[in-house]
Amino acid sequence: MLPYAAWLCWLFPLxxxxxxxxxxxxxxxxxxYGAILFGFLGMVMAFSMIPDILSGAAWINAxxxxxxxxxxxxxxxxxxxxxxxxxxxxxxxxxxxxxxxGVSFLILVYSLGYMHGDPSLTRYWFFxxxxxxxxxxxxxxxxxxxxxxGWEIVGLCSYALIGFWYNRPNMVYDDQLGEVTExxxxxxxxxxxxxxxxxxxVGLLISIIFIFFFTVSVGNPTFNYQVLLSDFAWLGNMxxxxxxxxxxxxxxxxxxxxxxxxxxxxxxxxxxxxxxGPTTVSALIxxxxxxxxxxxxxxxxxxxxxxxxxxxxxxxxxxVLVNFFLIIAVIGTFxxxxxxxxxxxxxELKKVLAFSTISQLGYMFMAIGIFAFTAEGALGYTAGVFxxxxxxxxxxxxxxxxxxxxxxxxxxxxDDMGGIRKAMPITFVxxxxxxxxxxxxxxxxxFWSKEAIFASAWFLGFNLGSLWGWIFLFFGAxxxxxxxxxxxxxxxxxxxxxPSKNVKDLTAEGKxxxxxxxxxxxxxxxxxxxxxxxxxxEPFLKQFFFAFWQNTYPSIPHAPHLSDLLxxxxxxxxxxxxxxxxxxxxxxxxxxxxxxxMFYIRRSWSPDFVGRGFLGRIxxxxxxxxxxxxxxxxxxxxxxxxxxxxxxxxxxAKGIDKFNYVLADGAMGLSRRWRRIQTGVxxxxxxxxxxxxxxxxxxxLLFQFLGGVLLIPLPFFP
Numbered sequence: 001m002l003p004y005a006a007w008l009c010w011l012f013p014l015x016x017x018x019x020x021x022x023x024x025x026x027x028x029x030x031x032x033y034g035a036i037l038f039g040f041l042g043m044v045m046a047f048s049m050i051p052d053i054l055s056g057a058a059w060i061n062a063x064x065x066x067x068x069x070x071x072x073x074x075x076x077x078x079x080x081x082x083x084x085x086x087x088x089x090x091x092x093x094x095x096x097x098x099x100x101x102g103v104s105f106l107i108l109v110y111s112l113g114y115m116h117g118d119p120s121l122t123r124y125w126f127f128x129x130x131x132x133x134x135x136x137x138x139x140x141x142x143x144x145x146x147x148x149x150g151w152e153i154v155g156l157c158s159y160a161l162i163g164f165w166y167n168r169p170n171m172v173y174d175d176q177l178g179e180v181t182e183x184x185x186x187x188x189x190x191x192x193x194x195x196x197x198x199x200x201x202v203g204l205l206i207s208i209i210f211i212f213f214f215t216v217s218v219g220n221p222t223f224n225y226q227v228l229l230s231d232f233a234w235l236g237n238m239x240x241x242x243x244x245x246x247x248x249x250x251x252x253x254x255x256x257x258x259x260x261x262x263x264x265x266x267x268x269x270x271x272x273x274x275x276x277g278p279t280t281v282s283a284l285i286x287x288x289x290x291x292x293x294x295x296x297x298x299x300x301x302x303x304x305x306x307x308x309x310x311x312x313x314x315x316x317x318x319x320v321l322v323n324f325f326l327i328i329a330v331i332g333t334f335x336x337x338x339x340x341x342x343x344x345x346x347x348e349l350k351k352v353l354a355f356s357t358i359s360q361l362g363y364m365f366m367a368i369g370i371f372a373f374t375a376e377g378a379l380g381y382t383a384g385v386f387x388x389x390x391x392x393x394x395x396x397x398x399x400x401x402x403x404x405x406x407x408x409x410x411x412x413x414x415d416d417m418g419g420i421r422k423a424m425p426i427t428f429v430x431x432x433x434x435x436x437x438x439x440x441x442x443x444x445x446x447f448w449s450k451e452a453i454f455a456s457a458w459f460l461g462f463n464l465g466s467l468w469g470w471i472f473l474f475f476g477a478x479x480x481x482x483x484x485x486x487x488x489x490x491x492x493x494x495x496x497x498x499p500s501k502n503v504k505d506l507t508a509e510g511k512x513x514x515x516x517x518x519x520x521x522x523x524x525x526x527x528x529x530x531x532x533x534x535x536x537x538e539p540f541l542k543q544f545f546f547a548f549w550q551n552t553y554p555s556i557p558h559a560p561h562l563s564d565l566l567x568x569x570x571x572x573x574x575x576x577x578x579x580x581x582x583x584x585x586x587x588x589x590x591x592x593x594x595x596x597x598m599f600y601i602r603r604s605w606s607p608d609f610v611g612r613g614f615l616g617r618i619x620x621x622x623x624x625x626x627x628x629x630x631x632x633x634x635x636x637x638x639x640x641x642x643x644x645x646x647x648x649x650x651x652x653a654k655g656i657d658k659f660n661y662v663l664a665d666g667a668m669g670l671s672r673r674w675r676r677i678q679t680g681v682x683x684x685x686x687x688x689x690x691x692x693x694x695x696x697x698x699x700x701l702l703f704q705f706l707g708g709v710l711l712i713p714l715p716f717f718p
Contacts, residue, residue, distance in 0.1 A: 002048040006070060006087040009045035009097050010140055010150075012038045013133035017126050024122040032112060035125040039108045039132065043101035046136070049094045054543070067226060069142050081221040088142035088225060092385070095541075096139035096296050099389050103288040103396045104132045106523040110400050111280045113519035114407060124164065128284065131157035135289035139296055143223035144208045147300075151204070151261070151293060155197050158290050161281040162274050163190025175624075176633055189276035196270040200260020204297075207254035210246075214238045228304055235308045239317035247317065251324045254301070262294025262361045265335045269629040271358055275350040275412075279403030282350055286357045287396035295364045295388055298328065302381065306372050321372065326468065329369025333475045336362025338626065340482035344489070345623045348412050349402050352490050353395070356438060359479060360391045366472055367453045373460050373468070380459075383452030386541050390445035393534055394437035397527035401431035404516035404524070405494060411502055414490070419499030423513040426521045428495050430528040435491050437531045439484040441589060448535040450480065454581035462580070473584070480588035488596025496601060539572045 002008075016038025023031040052068070071086025087093075108128065115124060134153030141147040168182040177185060208223070211234065215222050218233035228234065238247045258264070263271035271291070275282055285291060302325075309321045336359045343355035367384030404427045409417050421428045437444035440451070454476055461469025503513055515521065576582060598605045610619050624630060 001052050001089075002045055005045040005048045006089050006140055009042050009049075009101060010133050010136035012042040012045065013101075013129045013136065017129035017133060020126045020129065021122055028121070031122060031125060035129055036105075036108055036112070038129060039101070039105045042132065042136065043098075043105045046094070046097040046101040049089055050098065052089065053091050053094050069226060071142060083145065083223065084143070085146060086142035086224075087140045089140075092296070092299060093139050095385065095389070096292070097136050099292070099392045100132065100135045100139065100288045103392050103527075104128075104135075104284055106526060107280050107283050107288065107396060107400065110283075110403070110520050110523045113517045114280055114403055115278060120164070124161075124278075127157045127160045127164075128280075131161065131284060131289055135293065138293055142225060144211065144225070145223040147297065148205060148208060151201065151257070151297075154290055154293055155194065155201065155261075158197070158274070158285060159190045159194035161190075161284075162193050162277040163187040164277050164281065166190070176629070186276040189273035192273050193270045196267055197260040200257045200267055203253040203260075204257025207250045207257075210238075210250045210253075225300065225304065229307060232308045232311045235305075235317060236312045236314055239312065239314050239320065244316035244320045248320045248324065251305075251320065252327070255298070255324070255328060258294030258298050258365075259331070260294070261297075262291045262365070263358045264294070264331055264362065264365060265338060266628070268335060268339065268358050269625065269632055272351050272354045272625075272629075275348065275354050279350065279399055279406060282354070283396050283399035283403070286353070286399060287392045291357060291361060292388060292392065295361060295368070295384070298365065298368055299381070299385055299388075302368055302371060309372070325369050325372035327369075329366050329373075329468070329472060332362040332365025332367075332369055333472050334362070335359070336366065336479045337475050337482075338362075340479045340486070341622050342625050343486040344482060345619055347414055349405065349414050349417070349490065349494060350399070350412060352414075352486060353398050353402060356398075356483070356486070357391075357395060359483065360387070360395070360438070363450065363453055363476065363479070364388055364391075366476065367456055370456045370460055370469075370472065373464070373466065380453070380456030382538075382542055383449060383456055386538055387446075387449035387453060389541075390437065390449045390531075390534055393527055394434045394445060394531045397430060397434040397524060397531055398438065400520070400524055400527070401427050401434060404520055405431075407516060407520075408513045409503060409506065410511075414493040416500050416502035417494045418497045419495075419503060420513045421495040424495070424515050426515055427524065430521075430524045431494075432491060433528045433531055435487040439487045439589070439592070440480055440585060441484070441593075443532070443535055445531050445535040447585070448538050448576065450476075451576055451579070451581060451585055452538070454584060455579050458579070458581045458584075473581075477584055477588050480585070481592035484589055484592030485596040485599075488593065489600045492596075492600030492603075497603065536569075539568050 016035055019034060019038075020031055023034045067088055067090040069086055069088050071084035073082050074085040075083040077083075111124075111128070115121060118124065131154060134150045134157060136150075138147050138150030138154060141150060163186045166183045166187040168186065170182050171179060172182045172185055173179055174185050177188060180188075211228070212221065212223055214234040214237050215228070217237050218231070220227065220231055220233070222228065235247075238250065241247070256267075260267045274285055277285075305321055305324070309318055312318075339355045339358035339362065343352050343359065346352045346355060364384045364387050367380050367387065371381040371384070404424065405417065405420070406412055408424060409420065411417070433444065437446040440446045442448075454473060457469050457473040457476060459469070460466050461473055499507075506512060516524075599607050610616065621627070
């Protein structure tokens with residue numbers, strides 16, 4: 001690798017972010033192209049680490065640790081421990097760094113055209129580069145605490161970029177907010193993403209603190225991934241505490257962080273609103289950063305926990321870990337299906353892609369959950385991680401293509417599009433490629449990764465006889481049918497058929513729909529080419545991970561090394577096309593493709609009948625996102641406001657405030673009555689004083705002769 005590459009791959013974007021306001025003072029173009037330069041340098045540093053992984057130098061020459069690591073002292077606590085700030089070079093971190101920097105670089109280049117002329121570009125470039133830097137810091141970190149810092153940087157940037165156009169005055173309609181300005185909608189969407197993901201972040205932070213506490217309990221305080229992997233005493237202690245209950249709770253709190261960041265049920269409802277920001281921001285969130293962070297964190301911890309399953313060998317710990325991974329797979333599977341049904345009826349182009357992202361992330365969690373159950377678990381793990389890479393490429397392609405369309409038709413609704421294929425031929429071709437990859441159509445990247453996920457579920461069900469394997473496979477296939485259907489619906493409504501009224505009006509106004517400029521379509525072409533090629537890189541990805549795992553996780557089953565190039569691909573194609581799940585994949589494509597083609601490509605069937613009767617109610621249910629979004633508003637927004645109003649009315653106004661008023665009124669009344677005896681006549685005051693003294697003496701005599709006890713004995717009453 002290049003010198004200090006593991007540090008510079010995330011430092012370059014962060015330095016670029018800090019320099020952006022300074023560059024803007026000199027010249028706008030220096031600011032714009034400076035952002036591109038620092039993004040490019042970060043990408044070069046990330047890709048330069050690949051040879052060290054393939055050669056094994058990243059861990060073979062790094063004893064006694066398992067992975068290559070560089071660290072500097074950070075926080076020293078005398079007599080206790082020293083926390084380090086470090087980087088970790090292993091297959092997963094390098095893989096994620098390359099995905100994040102490579103895709104984000106193309107998004108930054110695309111931004112030159114898409115964001116041209118925006119008055120707030122300095123703020124845009126600052127947060128975009130900070131976003132990339134935070135994401136790469138997150139994946140390169142060698143410890144949980146440092147990962148959490150990158151995690152929070154990403155969350156902050158998502159809030160700032162989703163609400164980027166917070167000051168737009170034009171009026172829009174939102175299902176939750178009603179008629180509002182676009183600026184208010186954008187700021188609301190950014191705050192929604194920030195608050196919902198914070199729920200998961202709090203759970204994650206609590207779990208990290210508990211993990212650290214249990215490493216302290218065994219005399220080895222650390223957040224370091226390698227130390228957690230090399231000494232599992234912390235996991236054994238945690239399992240024995242409260243008979244495994246605490247361990248289960250800590251793991252669920254840990255998973256809550258990825259659930260929030262990667263928009264999985266029940267915290268998935270923030271992601272569709274993230275479409276309020278610029279399309280480039282949407283692409284960065286969905287393809288290169290933010291939502292991928294949750295998948296990464298589970299992928300980082302899953303092998304440690306699986307190895308702990310073998311090393312600790314405490315029955316209660318093994319039971320907890322099995323159920324934990326089962327929950328991951330179940331939530332991923334359910335989320336994949338749930339989000340796909342929502343994409344079927346969405347009218348907004350970017351929201352179709354948003355629901356699609358939630359669904360595809362569900363596939364990844366399903367695969368990583370299966371990872372812990374199968375004898376060939378490493379295959380499931382690789383399938384999930386490979387789908388992450390494939391999804392990053394084709395989803396960036398789809399979002400940037402959508403941005404080109406929105407840029408041309410000046411509307412986010414697919415009803416305002418249609419009939420623009422000839423006007424935007426390049427965008428049409430690349431978006432079709434992205435849609436086919438999303439649907440798992442061979443030979444595009446999504447086919448190979450989804451086929452691998454289906455194969456891992458098949459192995460769990462057929463080879464191991466687990467009912468869960470069949471459930472995962474069934475819902476995975478059903479989600480695949482829905483995915484191909486809504487992908488064809490999206491292409492048909494956007495590009496085919498008759499031009500919409502909006503397109504005709506634009507032509508009449510002298511603003512006809514036209515192809516995006518070269519600075520926008522060239523990144524699209526590169527992503528489209530990568531979408532075709534990346535599927536054939538899966539065998540190399542297996543080598544990328546398996547050779548490493550033979551040295552690092554000896555207890556985890558792994559596939560054998562693939563040898564020379566020809567043998568490797570023969571084995572690969574035999575494995576894919578001879579698999580029983582290949583027939584399932586073909587069935588999925590046939591059913592989903594046939595229905596989508598007849599409804600939205602050939603248009604032999606009209607979807608209008610869906611709006612009537614029982615199907616109409618189903619449509620309404622799906623359009624309202626299973627009413628989960630509305631329920632969250634009802635409980636936590638409207639319910640929260642109603643609770644605070646009730647607290648104000650009944651506790652503060654009628655309780656605390658009323659008590660204060662009663663107390664004040666009583667004091668004022670007593671004061672007024674007392675003032676009446678203050679006449680200002682000196683002789684009268686002396687008479688009152690004498691009366692008071694006589695009454696005091698009478699009271700003392702009564703206490704003495706009636707058996708009372710005085711606190712202070714008087715000398716003249718023996």
